[in-house]
Every structure is written in C-alpha cells, then in structure tokens.
Amino acid sequence: MSAPDPKTPDDDPLVTQARLRRERHERWLREGDMSIGRRLAQIGVLGWIFVAPTLAGLFIGRWLDARHGTGIFWSAPLMLLGLCLGGWSAWKWMNSR
Template identity: 35%
Template sequence: MTRDDDKTTKEIGQRARRKKDARDDPGPSPLRGIGTFGMIGWSIAVPTLIGIFLGLWLDGLAPQNFSWTIALLLGGVVLGAFIAWGWIGKEGE
C-alpha cells in the first residue's frame, strides 16, 4: 500500500464519519420551529376554548354574580400557558 492509497483511505473514512454524524444529529430545522410554534399555539387555544364553552354552559345552568365564561376563559389561558411552558422546556432539552 502506498502513501497515496493510505491518504485516500483516511479521507474516505473521515467523510463517512462526517456523513454519519450529520445523519445522527441533523441540527435545527426551520420546519421543526414552525411545528413547535403551532403546537404551542394549540396548547393555549384548546384549553381556552374548552374554558369558554364550559363557562357558557355554567352561565346558563348556574348563574352567579360573576361570569363563569370570563373566569374559565382566563383559567384556560393560564392552563394553556403552563402547558406551552412545558412544551418549550421539552424542546429546549
């Protein structure tokens, strides 16, 4: 085996390792960011809408001096914020 053959073999090995590393850890993707953004939006929207509908139902069923709809809307937003915070924490790891 000559020196040139040995050098070529090393280069091929280095390229193969780089390709494997790139495949194993692709890095950040713009599409992943868009997906995370959508998931966070749904994490806030769904509890908020559930709170609104539950509040409307309770306003008709058991009227109070306060509005169930507004109270549960705010509760849904807070719950959604905690869920979104959890998602952000998982994505940051």
C-alpha cells in the same frame, strides 16, 4: 468536631450547567439544525397547547352561564383558568425540549 465535607464536582451548579451545554452542543453536532418545517410544526403545536385549554374553559363557562342565566359569571373565570393552564402547559413543553 469534624470538618464539613467539601463539595463534590457533581454538586456544583456551574459544573452541571457546563455539562448540559456540552451535551447540547454534541447533540447539535450530531443532528444539526432543525428544518423550517419542523420549526413551524413546533410553533403550531405550541399555539394549540396554549389555545385549546382557553377555548375549553370559555366553552364550559358559556354553557354554565346559559344553563344558570348568570351572564359571564362562569365564562370569565374559567377562560382565565384555561389561559393560565395553557400558559403553564406551554411553558412546561418549551422547557422540556
């Protein structure tokens, strides 16, 4: 029987997170804080990422309901689907930065 291989430092999540924190800190020292205008622009983009799929789902649902005379049969689920898609997209966008 052979002994299990010891973990390398690259496999340790603590080392990985410490390395990421150091890289972020070095980038902050190089680039500094974001301007207020850039922060406001990011908030605006985040809003559109969240709202656009919701409105698209609502628009398509209303169109289908008007075409088939089904009340809100399509509007509600497609709006909810758009809301979920927008929330997922916003989450992915925020975590990719």
